[in-house]
Amino acid sequence: MGAVDARLAELGLTVPDVAAPLASYVPAVRSGSLVYTSGQLPLVAGSLAATGKVGVGAGLVDPAEAAGLARTAALNGLAAVRALVGDLDEVVRVVKVVGFVASDPAFTGQPAVINGASELLGAVFGDAGVHARSAVGVAVLPLDSPVEVELVVEVR
Structure with missing residues (x-):
């Protein structure tokens, strides 16, 4: 077990198998020392963990729940990344995270939602998990997912 897998285990987390693409793309590509992931949804065992728009009120995905979904999407x-490079110990640093939040028109808390992904990466990689980031509110995401997360990581 590598250091990153050991840290994940300490956190009570495991990295799932890579999700099968939903359309015509690959989950990740490498260019030089950078790995770019495709947008990742909060899939658990092949199904979305939740659907709908994020916001405050009846029928909306609670922002705290959405932050947990962003964490799942980051996993x-x-x-x-692991499927492409073979071992998460090859990650030198997380460079950038782009998070999309399917938002109710009145919702402006996208950064707090994407903190779910950012905080996970910091917990797993320490200082190497600190990254640049965008958190964007959108009208709708694939399969009515509440969140979608992309990663750019530097590898050995």
């Missing part, structure tokens, strides 16, 4: 991003 799926790590699965895509």
Whole structure:
């Protein structure tokens, strides 16, 4: 077991198998020392963990729940990285995270939602998990997912 897998185990987490693409793309590509993941949804065992828009009120996905979904999406991003490079110990640093939040028109808390992904990466990689980031509110995401997360990581 590598150091990153050991840290994940300490956190009570495991990286799932890489999710099968939903369309015509691959989960991740490498260009030089950078790995770019495709947008990752909060899939658990092949199904979305939740659907709908994020916001406050009846019928909306609670922002705290959405942050947990962003964490799940980031784990799926790590699965895509691992499937491409073979071992998460090859990650030198997380360079950038782009998070999309399917938002109710009145919702403006996208950064707090994507903190779920950012905080996970910091917990797993320490200082190497600190990254640049965008958190974007959108009208709708694939399969009515509440969140989608992309990663850019530097590898050995």
